[in-house]
Amino acid sequence: MKTQSWFKPYFDRLSSMSLAIALLTVLALASAIGTVLKQNQDQADYLTQFGALWYNVFVSLGLFDMYHTPWFFGLLVFLMVSLCVCLWRNVPVFLKEMRSRKVVITDKSLKGFHHLKRWKLDGVDAAEAKATVSKALSDWSQKSEEEDGRLYIRGDKGRSHKWGYILVHSAILVILIGGWLGAQYGFRGTMTVVENGTDNTIRFLKGTKTDQLKMPFDVRCDSFFIDFYPTGMPKEFRSTLSILEDGKVVVDHKDIIVNEPLFYKGVRIYQASFGDGGSAVTLKLVDPTSGKSRSINTEVYKTWKDPETGISLEITNFRPFNIENMANPGEAKKFHDLGPAVEYVVRGPNLKSVKVKSFMNTFTLDGQNRGHMIMVSLTGDAGDYQAYPLGLDFDQPTDWKLYTAFAEALSKRPDQQGKEANFAAFREAMTKVFGDQKRPDDFQERGMRVLQAMGSLSSLPWPYIPMLEDYNQMYYTGLELTQDPGMNTVWVGSALLVIGLCIMFYVPHRKLWVVLKAEGKGVEITLGAMTNRNKLGFENEFNQLLTKVDEALRPQNNNRSAA
Amino acid sequence: MTAITASRFTLDGINRGLPGFARFCTYLGAIIGVSAYAMFGPDGYGDDGLLFFLTASSFSWIGIGALAGLATGTALGMAKPSITESKASVNIVPFLDGALLMILLTAVEVLFEPAADAYNYLDQSNLLSGSIIMTMNVTLLASALLYITHLFAPASIVGRLATASAWVGIYAGGSALLLRWYESYMLDVEIGHAPVSNLYEVFILLFCITTIVYLTLESRYKARAMGAFVLPLVSAGVFFGIWLSAHGHAEIKPLVPALQSYWMKIHVPMNFVGYGSFAVACGAGMAYLVREHLEKRGAKASLLAVFPSLDQLDQLGYKAVAIGFPAFTLATILGAAWAAEAWGGYWSWDPKETWALIVWLTYGAYLHVRVSHGWKGHSLAWWTVAGFLVTVFCFIGVNMYLSGLHSYGRL
Numbered sequence: 001m002k003t004q005s006w007f008k009p010y011f012d013r014l015s016s017m018s019l020a021i022a023l024l025t026v027l028a029l030a031s032a033i034g035t036v037l038k039q040n041q042d043q044a045d046y047l048t049q050f051g052a053l054w055y056n057v058f059v060s061l062g063l064f065d066m067y068h069t070p071w072f073f074g075l076l077v078f079l080m081v082s083l084c085v086c087l088w089r090n091v092p093v094f095l096k097e098m099r100s101r102k103v104v105i106t107d108k109s110l111k112g113f114h115h116l117k118r119w120k121l122d123g124v125d126a127a128e129a130k131a132t133v134s135k136a137l138s139d140w141s142q143k144s145e146e147e148d149g150r151l152y153i154r155g156d157k158g159r160s161h162k163w164g165y166i167l168v169h170s171a172i173l174v175i176l177i178g179g180w181l182g183a184q185y186g187f188r189g190t191m192t193v194v195e196n197g198t199d200n201t202i203r204f205l206k207g208t209k210t211d212q213l214k215m216p217f218d219v220r221c222d223s224f225f226i227d228f229y230p231t232g233m234p235k236e237f238r239s240t241l242s243i244l245e246d247g248k249v250v251v252d253h254k255d256i257i258v259n260e261p262l263f264y265k266g267v268r269i270y271q272a273s274f275g276d277g278g279s280a281v282t283l284k285l286v287d288p289t290s291g292k293s294r295s296i297n298t299e300v301y302k303t304w305k306d307p308e309t310g311i312s313l314e315i316t317n318f319r320p321f322n323i324e325n326m327a328n329p330g331e332a333k334k335f336h337d338l339g340p341a342v343e344y345v346v347r348g349p350n351l352k353s354v355k356v357k358s359f360m361n362t363f364t365l366d367g368q369n370r371g372h373m374i375m376v377s378l379t380g381d382a383g384d385y386q387a388y389p390l391g392l393d394f395d396q397p398t399d400w401k402l403y404t405a406f407a408e409a410l411s412k413r414p415d416q417q418g419k420e421a422n423f424a425a426f427r428e429a430m431t432k433v434f435g436d437q438k439r440p441d442d443f444q445e446r447g448m449r450v451l452q453a454m455g456s457l458s459s460l461p462w463p464y465i466p467m468l469e470d471y472n473q474m475y476y477t478g479l480e481l482t483q484d485p486g487m488n489t490v491w492v493g494s495a496l497l498v499i500g501l502c503i504m505f506y507v508p509h510r511k512l513w514v515v516l517k518a519e520g521k522g523v524e525i526t527l528g529a530m531t532n533r534n535k536l537g538f539e540n541e542f543n544q545l546l547t548k549v550d551e552a553l554r555p556q557n558n559n560r561s562a563a
Numbered sequence: 564m565t566a567i568t569a570s571r572f573t574l575d576g577i578n579r580g581l582p583g584f585a586r587f588c589t590y591l592g593a594i595i596g597v598s599a600y601a602m603f604g605p606d607g608y609g610d611d612g613l614l615f616f617l618t619a620s621s622f623s624w625i626g627i628g629a630l631a632g633l634a635t636g637t638a639l640g641m642a643k644p645s646i647t648e649s650k651a652s653v654n655i656v657p658f659l660d661g662a663l664l665m666i667l668l669t670a671v672e673v674l675f676e677p678a679a680d681a682y683n684y685l686d687q688s689n690l691l692s693g694s695i696i697m698t699m700n701v702t703l704l705a706s707a708l709l710y711i712t713h714l715f716a717p718a719s720i721v722g723r724l725a726t727a728s729a730w731v732g733i734y735a736g737g738s739a740l741l742l743r744w745y746e747s748y749m750l751d752v753e754i755g756h757a758p759v760s761n762l763y764e765v766f767i768l769l770f771c772i773t774t775i776v777y778l779t780l781e782s783r784y785k786a787r788a789m790g791a792f793v794l795p796l797v798s799a800g801v802f803f804g805i806w807l808s809a810h811g812h813a814e815i816k817p818l819v820p821a822l823q824s825y826w827m828k829i830h831v832p833m834n835f836v837g838y839g840s841f842a843v844a845c846g847a848g849m850a851y852l853v854r855e856h857l858e859k860r861g862a863k864a865s866l867l868a869v870f871p872s873l874d875q876l877d878q879l880g881y882k883a884v885a886i887g888f889p890a891f892t893l894a895t896i897l898g899a900a901w902a903a904e905a906w907g908g909y910w911s912w913d914p915k916e917t918w919a920l921i922v923w924l925t926y927g928a929y930l931h932v933r934v935s936h937g938w939k940g941h942s943l944a945w946w947t948v949a950g951f952l953v954t955v956f957c958f959i960g961v962n963m964y965l966s967g968l969h970s971y972g973r974l
């Protein structure tokens with residue numbers, strides 16, 4: 001660059017190593033911010049978390065979606081510019097360095113070598129010695145010259161070393177370009193399709209808002225299947241999808257699972273999640289004072305409102321399996337499926353709204369029927385569920401009869417309390433319900449249930465207890481649809497990066513010079529060598545080289561090879 | 564006077580020349596055989612990772628591969644003797660030998676497993692791998708103590724004992740992991756998976772890899788004093804591992820769907836080659852700083868003589884980063900490839916991903932700092948220590964403090 005223009009100083013600075021170091025450090029720090037501040041959360045949460053002042057500061061810096069802010073993008077562009085300038089300046093130099101291999105070397109330059117040895121051997125002819133050394137160093141790429149009566153041999157290993165630099169730094173450029181292509185021309189969003197339903201729109205976050213995009217095709221979910229481990233963890237979820245274009249099926253019943261997406265016209269369709277797609281549920285509303293019940297039909301995600309009492313039930317979820325560890329803490333685990341359950345939020349006048357999980361089956365403990373159960377979360381948080389055994393098995397009408405008879409019998413004994421009275425009352429109730437026939441075998445179990453119900457039923461504040469009676473389950477499958485035109489560029493860049501790094505670190509450029517000078521009857525040998533990487537190991541390599549050259553040149557060896 | 568001497572390979576003979584090269588080719592052939600079986604074999608590669616390796620037909624593919632490798636290697640080596648001195652062969656063969664030995668050791672351990680009907684998912688306390696992991700814990704802790712003692716008694720046998728117990732630790736840990744792989748299938752074929760799926764398992768992997776990287780440098784450069792810094796780091800991890808197992812994190816658990824992928828078996832171990840090397844670099848950095856401090860204080864010459872010189876320690880740190888950086892780069896790329904297959908995008912700015920990038924940038928900056936002028940050993944040593952702290956945060960801190968898609972590693 002002969003012309004000294006105004007931008008030269010800037011140009012120099014852009015390609016300086018200190019800038020590279022600063023850029024890498026700043027990028028690292030900036031990236032860290034986004035992991036400490038949770039990204040893309042609800043704005044209201046941020047506001048309560050940080051207060052108005054800091055909230056506004058953070059918003060103006062874009063810190064809640066910082067990997068997509070102009071300033072972060074600017075940093076990456078800056079890195080690219082710097083890399084380009086770096087490559088622009090260094091590549092020609094490196095290429096020239098790789099091509100030019102000066103053979104003749106001055107004594108002064110040799111002195112600067114870390115590894116240098118000079119010794120004399122008698123009875124050796126310089127020209128012959130050159131041939132011998134040349135042969136001994138056959139695994140080095142050699143060049144030789146003669147000047148001022150000295151014979152010079154230069155050997156190189158790992159001449160491609162500088163390619164490592166070129167590959168690594170251009171690879172970063174390629175990856176960044178690929179990433180930019182993807183961000184610019186690709187998309188990535190989610191789509192939820194209920195079983196037997198069809199959808200064609202994906203939703204995604206743009207900045208802090210949700211945006212949507214229509215796909216050029218429809219996705220139909222033909223079925224959804226989920227398999228569990230014995231511990232209740234999902235083992236596999238599988239969607240059978242069909243793709244339709246203009247009403248015509250173009251992909252028919254294709255299965256996808258996590259880690260095995262479907263590829264159609266540049267769009268990848270991934271299995272991402274699943275959930276309830278609005279299952280139909282029938283609830284039995286049991287009146288805890290009269291034992292009467294009525295059934296209502298509703299759906300998950302719908303709210304059923306009772307005009308009479310003003311109570312509303314918002315159905316939030318349905319699950320056909322509820323596998324729980326039934327062991328006490330410290331015991332070996334015991335997994336048990338509690339069966340189907342529906343979750344809803346009860347609201348109403350004068351009622352604290354609570355979240356309830358209501359099971360369809362009765363609860364069985366140690367082989368005994370303990371009656372129906374609900375779980376109640378006072379905070380509405382799923383982690384706060386507390387078991388609330390209702391006691392009675394509502395599927396057995398005799399349970400209710402026994403319960404009322406027991407209550408009646410107890411009320412006849414207002415002045416008696418304790419075990420004895422309970423027994424007497426229970427005996428009376430049994431006779432009332434079953435007459436003089438033989439008592440059922442499980443009467444003890446029934447006794448436990450009724451006793452439990454005495455405590456729990458009366459303390460419920462609701463006019464009725466919604467129990468799950470029947471269901472018709474329907475899942476939705478959560479899909480992720482993506483298109484990324486820059487992805488292959490990124491993979492190419494990545495491959496270059498790894499290859500480049502391997503060259504850079506594992507193919508050090510090693511150079512050696514052998515200078516032979518006729519001296520009297522013998523020859524003076526100078527061996528000098530250097531490496532730009534792995535200086536530790538080279539010490540040893542140099543010693544081996546020395547031995548090799550020396551042994552090859554020793555007269556007795558020559559004689560032997562001559563003989 | 565330095566602790567690093569010229570002799571580089573102690574077992575030179577068997578790793579060089581025709582025996583070494585032919586063996587190298589045999590291993591390569593076996594690996595190619597098993598990969599070919601995975602891709603083109605009759606049942607192909609299913610989810611049944613380990614069982615797949617144990618089928619009769621896989622053995623025949625491995626055998627054919629190994630034989631073909633042996634024949635090719637012998638023929639090539641005879642035709643062109645210089646090829647048998649190739650760096651790749653000479654340097655890699657000892658590791659492949661070690662891997663084979665570890666597999667054989669595991670096969671022996673399997674004989675001492677409880678009877679088939681004693682395997683119980685709900686109570687895993689009778690599995691043998693637990694005791695072998697405890698053996699690893701004990702030997703690694705002992706090794707750390709011995710390495711430290713060695714600093715003060717360099718002439719005695721303590722140093723050699725330290726190295727020996729580190730080796731025992733590696734073989735115990737590595738074979739315990741393989742055994743755990745086997746046990747996971749014995750518990751339930753559905754549950755079986757490679758032992759790199761939770762924090763406890765990868766910790767053991769990390770100890771082994773860190774120690775292997777360290778021992779490799781030790782045996783090549785006679786840098787035993789570094790062990791007094793690397794093994795205590797490993798020991799800290801061992802205590803954490805014991806804590807994990809005491810809190811019930813050591814159980815074999817089934818894999819969530821996102822982890823059911825062959826990428827897991829490649830991505831995770833590769834990552835730990837990176838982490839392990841960075842730990843060794845940190846050890847070298849600490850050794851540097853300590854030696855520097857000792858020199859300033861005018862410590863006894865005999866103590867200083869145990870240490871490699873400052874320049875050599877600096878080089879050793881660089882050496883470790885030179886192993887770790889490409890491995891970590893590759894691991895991150897593999898992770899991106901997996902994400903592209905499982906999550907629908909190769910990069911999501913998930914906290915784990917982002918911290919991997921931060922680690923990578925930290926060491927990238929370190930490499931540039933090395934090349935540029937003005938910065939010397941002292942600052943670089945600090946950099947390797949700080950870099951390792953960043954690495955530790957990426958590995959454990961992210962799981963503890965930040966949530967994200969990698970949350971199956973949560974504590």
Ligand code: HEM
Nearest residue numbers: 014015016017020082083086165168172504927930931934
């Ligand atoms: C993410 C970005 C970058 C990565 C991953 C990267 C990676 C590397 C690596 C691994 C080395 C080798 C260090 C060694 O041999 O020990 C290196 C050297 C170098 N890098 Fe970078 N680099 C990056 C950005 C940059 C930038 C922005 C510049 C210029 C402004 C730059 C300029 C250089 C130079 C001049 C060398 C020395 C080459 C030599 O003399 O061998 N790098 N880089």
